Amino acid sequence: MDIRALQKCGKVNVCPVFHEWEYEIALSIHNQRPVLYLFAYPAPLLSPLIWRMEESSTILLVAFLVICCASQVRSEASNHRYKAGDPVPCYSNKVGPYHNPSETYSYYDLPFCLPEHVKEKKESLGEVLNGDRLASAPYKIDFLVEKDAELACKKKLKKEEVSQFRTALAQDYYIQMYFDDMPVWAFIGQVDRPYLAEKNDYKYLLFTHMVFEFLYNKEHVIEITARIDQSFVIDLTEDKEVDVEFTYTVKWRETNIPFEKRIEKYYSSPTPHQLRIHWFAVMNSCLTVLILLGCLVMFYVRVIKKDINKYANDKELLDNQEETGWKNIHGDVFRYPKHQSLFAAVVGSGTQLFILTVSIIMLGLVGVFYPYCRGTLLTALVVVYAITSGIAGYTAVSLYFQLEGTNWVRNLLLTGYLFCGPLLLTFCFLNTVAITYRATAALPLGTILVLFSIWMLVASPLLFLGGITAKNSKSEFQAPCHTTKCPKVIPPQRWYRGILPQMAVAGILPFGVIYVELYYLFVSVWGLRAYTIYAILFIVFIILVIVTAFVNVALTYFQLAAEDHEWWWRYTVFLPMF
Template identity: 65%
Template structure:
C-alpha cells in the first residue's frame, strides 16, 4: 500500500467526508413550528414484519387515500433503501389535540377483505415519519386464543390510531402510535364490511432538548445487558486471539530464529552441504504468480473496498449514521465507492506493471468489473424479482439512470486516471533474491497442506473472533434491531484485520518451509477465506435465527449477502497477501542468497 501514499484521490475522499456530513441531514428545515402549523407526516411503506426486504407502498393496501397523493422528493440513498414517502391521510397540526377524528368511511369489498386478511396473517406493519421521527404499528391482529386449528383463527383490522406526541416549546421531540384494541374490523369471512377509519392526537410537554430526541433509538442498542454481551464478545475475541496468536508467534519466532542460526552456520560451513526448508527455494519464492492480471485486479479491488470500509467507519464514528437518518449509509457507500475507484485503478495497474505485465488496459477493465460485474448481475436479477412483486425495493428508472451516470462520469474516469498514474509510476518489484530461470519442482505434500484445508484453517480463527458481533449486524441489516455501537464494531474490525494478517503469515511460512513456493495466490485465498465462513453463517442465521420466508426475501438475503461476502473475500485477501509479502521479503532479506 506504499504506492498509494501520494495519490490525490485521498484529497477527493477527504472532501467527501465534509460533503457527507452536510448531505445526510434528514431535513433542511429547522423543525420549528407555531401553534396550529401543519407538521409533515409521511406514510412510508408496509410489509411483512419478518421480511424486511419485502416492503410495499403504503397505499398498495386499500387504506383511505387522499384525493391527491403527494410524493416526497427523495435522495438517492432513500430510494436505494426502499423508502417511498407519500403524504399521509392524518392531520397532526402542532399542539392541536383531536379525539376520534374520522379519516374516512369505506366499504371494503370481498377482495379487499381477503387482501387485508392475508396481510394481517403475515404480520404486516406500517412505517410513517412525523417531522422525520419514525412511527410504526401493526395493521391488525390474529386471535388464536384457545384455538389450535388455523381455520378457526379470527382476523381483525385496526381502524383507530392514537398518536401521542411530546413537544418542547416549538419543536416535536417524540411521537408514538398506539392501535386501539377495541376498535376493530372483523376480516374473518369473505364478505363486504363497512369500516370507519379514525385517529386521535394527544400532546404533552417534555423537557427533553431537541438535540437529544434521537437518543432513545441509539440507547436501545446500548442497554446494559446488550453492552455486556458486546463487551463479552470483545473480551472473548481478544483473549482467544492473544492466546492463539501468541502461541503461533512464539513457535514461529523460535523456528525462524533457529532457521537463521542454521543458515548462518551453513554459509560458514562446507558449500556442498544440501540446503533444506524455505531457503532452498529462494530462487523461486519471488517468481510471479499465474494469472497476474487477475491477481493485480483482485488486489486493486480489495484495496478499494478496504479504503471504502475505513471511510465508512470514520463517518460512523463521527455520528453521521444516526438512527433513521434515511439513506445516509447507502448514499455514502455509492459516493465513496465512486470516488475511491482511482485507488483500485492505481493499485492494480501499478502492481501489474511491477509483475512485468504488458496489457495494462485489459487489466484496468478487469479491475473495474471484478467486483461491480457480479454486483451488477445480482442487482439485475433481484431488481427484476422486486418488479414482479411490485415491491419498493425495485428501483425506479430515473434512479438507475443516476447510478449509470455516476458510473460513467465519476467511477470510470477516476479508474482510468488511477490506472494511468499507476502505469507511469514506474515502480519496480522489490525482491531481495534473484529468481532462477526454471522453477523447482514442488515436492509431494500431504492433503492437509493443499489449498482448501489451508483456507479452512485460515478462515476459522478470524471468523471465531467476530461471529458474536455478526448476529447483531445481521439483526440490524436484516431485521428491525438498531445498531449504533460503532466503536465496538471498529474494535472488532481491527481484531479481524490483525488475526487475518497473522494467520496468513503463519500459513505462508509453513508452506515455504515445505518447499512450496507458490504462495502468492494461496496467501490471498487464505486471507479471504473468512468471507466463505461469513456466507456459511448466513445459512445458519436464515434457517435458525430468523423467521424470513418467501422467494423474494430469500433471494434478496442470499443474493446481496453473496456480494457482501465476496467483497470481504477481496478485502481480507488483500490484507493477507500484503502481510505475507512483507513477511517473505523480511525473512529473505535477512539471509544471504546467492
C-alpha cells in the same frame, strides 16, 4: 501553451490515454505543487482545452462529496419550527411482514384510505436505495391541536380487499410512517388464534383507530409515539363486503428535551447484559490475538535460533548439508504468479473495498449515521465507493507493472468490472424479482440511470486517473534474491496442505473473532433493530485485521516450508476468507 513546450521544460510527464483519441494528460510541477493538465483536441482547428486541477482543489472536491453525503444526516432546527395550527408533515412509507423486514411494499398497496390528494415526496438517492416510498398519509396533524376520534375516512371494503387484508394479517404486517422526519411503526391488526384451534377458527381483526402522542418543546416536535387502540377493530374473517371507519386521536404534551437530542430516542441503547456480551466478545478476541501472537513468536524464535546454530557449525559440515524447506526454493519464491492482470485487479479491488469498509466505520464513529436516517448509509456507500475508485486503479496498475505487465488498459478495465460486474448481475436478478412482486426494493429507471451516471462520470474517470498516475510513477519489482529460470517441481503435498483445508482454517479463526458482532450486524440488516455501537465494531474490526494477518503469515510460511512456491494466489484467497 503547447504540450511540446511543456515536455521541453523537463518537469512534465506526458501520457497518451488512447492512441486513437486526441486526448493527452500532462503532470507538471507548479509552485511546488503537482498540477494535472487535460488536453482535449476535438478538431485540428480548435485550440487545446486545458483543465487544471491542483492538489488543493482535489482535496476540496473530495471534501465536497463527503459533505454532500453527510448533509442529509442532521435535521436543521430551522426547518422544523412550527406555530400553533401549522401542519406537521405526515407521510406514509411502507408495509411488510414483521418477520421479514426486507420484504416491503408501498403503503397504499394495501387498500387503506386514500387522502384527497396523494402527493409523493421527492426522495434522495439513499431513500430510494433503502426502499422508501413516502406519500401523503391520510392523517392531518396540526401543531398543538388535539383531536379525539377524528375521522380519517370511511370506506367499503370489497371481498378482494378483505382477502388482501386477511393475507397481510396472517403474516403480521406492520406499517411505517414519518411525522416531522421521525419514524413510527404500528401493526395493522392481529389474528386471534385460540389454543388448539384449527386454522378455519382463526379470527382476523383489523385495527381502525390510532393514537398519536406528540411531545413538543416550544416550537419543535421532539418525540412521537403511535399506538393502537385495540377496542376499535373490524372482523375480516368472512369473505364479504365490510364498511370501515378509520379514525385517529392526537395528543400533545410539553417536554424539556432539546431539539438536538430528539433523535436519541431511536438509538437502541443496549442493556447492561448486552453490553457485557459485546465486551466479553472483545476480550475473547483479544485473547485470541495474544495466543496467535505468542505462538508465532515462539515458533519463529525457535526456527531462527535453529538456523543460527546451524550456520555457526563447521563450514565444511554446512557445505555437505542439503538445503530443505523454504531455503530450497528461495530462487522460486518471487517468481511472478500466473494471470498477472487478474491478480493485480483482485488486489486493487480488494484494497478499494478495504478502504471503503474503514471509511464507513469511521463515518459511523463520528456520528454521521444515526438510526433510521433514510438512506444515509447507502448514499455514503455509493459516494465513498465512487471516490475510492482511484485507489483501485492506482494499486492494480502499479502492481501490474511490477509484475512486468504490458497491457495496462485491459488491466484497468478488468479492475473496474471485477467487482461491479458480479454486482450488476446480482442486482439485475434481484431487481427483476422485486419488480415481479411489486416490492419497494425495485429501483426505478431514474435511479438506475443516476447510479450508472455516478459510475461513468465519477468512478470510471477516477479509476483511469489512478491507473495513469501509477503508470507515470511505475517502479520495478526488486526481489531480495535472484529468481531461477526453471521453476522447481513442487513435491506431493499432504491433504491438509491443500487449498480447501487451508481456506477453512483461514476463515474459521477470523470468524471466531467476529461472530458475536456479526450476529448483531445481521440483526440490524435483516431485523428492525438499528446498530449503533460503532466503537465496539471498530475495535472488533481492528482485531479481525490483526488475526487475519497472523493467520495468513502462518499459512504462507507452512506452504513455503513444504517447498510449494506458488503462494501468490493462495495468499490472496486466504485474505478475503473471513
